[in-house]
Amino acid sequence: MVNMKKSEKKHIFDNPRNVSWVIRGLFIGCALLVIADLFVHRHVSHPLEELFGFYAFYGFFACVVLVLIAKEMRKFLMRDENYYDDLDD
């Protein structure tokens, strides 16, 4: 089922330039969305929403905090892959 090919055709992300284009596109998209905040009048229902770029900041902040906490959780939650195997007998 699984076979490895030594000389296969180049795929789109085999070229590091394409990868960096994707990342660049992402960051440009981020910038445009924050700029849009200047022009678009949103109707707000929560005071925090009035802050400039609140959703952008919160989304970024939330993910970084999520990953950093999860990384710390590994220190006391992570065990060997076969952790439960020896006791279940």
Place this chain on the structure above:
Amino acid sequence: MMIWTIDLPPFMPFYLAALLSVFLRGWLRAIVMLAVPVLGGLQLTGLEIGEYNIFALMGFEFSPFRVDRLSILFGYLFHIAAFIGILYSLHVRDTVQQVAALLYAGSALGAVFAGDLITLFVFWEMLAVSSVFLILARNTEAARRASIRYLVFQVLSGVLLLGGALLYFGSTGTLAFNYIGLDSPAGYFILAAFGIKSAFPFVHNWLTDAYPEATPTGTVFLSAFTTKVAVYALARGFPGVEVLVYIGAAMTCFPIFFAVIENDLRRVLAYSMINQIGFMVVGIGIGTELALNGAVAHAFNDVIFKGLLMMSMGAVLHMTGRMNGSDLGSLYKSMPWTTAFCMVGAASISAFPLFSGFVSKSMVMSAVLQEDLGLIWLMMLFASAGVFHHAGIKIPYFAFFGHDPGYRPGEAPVNMVLAMGIGAVLCLFIGCYPVFLYDLLPFAVDYTAYDITHVLAQLQILFFSAAAFAWLQLSGIYPPELHSTNLDVDWLYRRFAPNCIKRLGVVVKRYDDAFRNLFISRFNRTLYFLEQQNGPHGVLASGWPIGSMVLWVAILLATCLLLFFI
């Protein structure tokens, strides 16, 4: 089918097809299995609101087929899910799995159309008993053990439901399944039963434990039915019960931390399932028309996009035999269709505008803001960013992109690709044309998902979450995928409790030994004493010479003589 009448309860065709599937093979079985959800779904379109086939038994009134806007929505949903699941598993030759899947889908339909609590209980248990075979069919030691733990939780939920139903009958005199609330003890029993099946915090582990151990096709069925039946039951029995808002908010947040560090990609999806159910539970807890519509609509979309994600991971597992993020990568090169469909599912679960998750999740979020639940709103916003992070990016990235371990398995079988394709089309269709779904909801919808406020806010959150992922990956902060076991609540009953019992055993054994030894030594001493007295050498058993007897007789006579003279 001659017997197919309009008021035939929807579970019956599935049960009959399951019976037929035991005997049929090959194409004939495939046709029967595919025809059931299609014909059953068509039957629903002709139904009027009302209760069918009511009958009385032993003084109880049973209503096995109650049709209203809530039950019929889940009826449609489960027919769609069953069709997609059956198409996806058409290549499976294992009769046990095929029969179990049909019984399982039928039981889910039986449960949502149940008009009374006893009928609900019967299908509640049938869900457990039929679905466990989808886990057992994996045929590994890990699956066997997980299935037993799964069954323990499911049966516990059933027992609580039965107990609650009887208490409810005792206090209200009716078994009809409508609003229950928390006014009586019966309500708490029934809420606990529903809570176990909808994976409330601390009783959620059966889901993340067992679902990833099921067969590649089995998990697709599992992800569709059990938890959504529970969400339906919560929406009917406990709308507007405030505690659900807090439980739901906790459910949206805590699983995403586990999802980030989990390596098994189907377990990541299991955690994200709890997160999505959390959004529904919050909506049910708020209980306004908008919130309930949002909760139910999100359940509808979740079955389809979570099913799609589970299908794409099942295809990867089926083709490579591997499911760990650390072992996989760059499968887009050989599985382009699966990759594309997975990304549609990922965009839907992340609530990208134009994908299905957006049109339902934003309803719940708006309902939360309308009720001025600021903190809950911030938690759910955090969870929205988090779900994009682990389900929207992590799943596709580690399976289909990222590092290249060199697997070139080729595309999944045609039936799998077709099933995923249907799921993906539905995600896009509902996302672009939400009125289709809104028209099916229990309450009239006065809501537009596509206004500039919602779209811009959501896009900002998503783009900046993606930017955070990219930055964390590039800077090497992102935790690597590792072969590991992560402890969760299951540690309590898989390690802590057994260890406690072992330790308790050691202590008990020590006292037990001491007591036994004490008793035995006392017993032996008593025996020795008795032997001293009564044994062959004891005082009472020794032989007496005749001379001494004559002497004693003489003494006795002498004494008598003496007494006579006194």
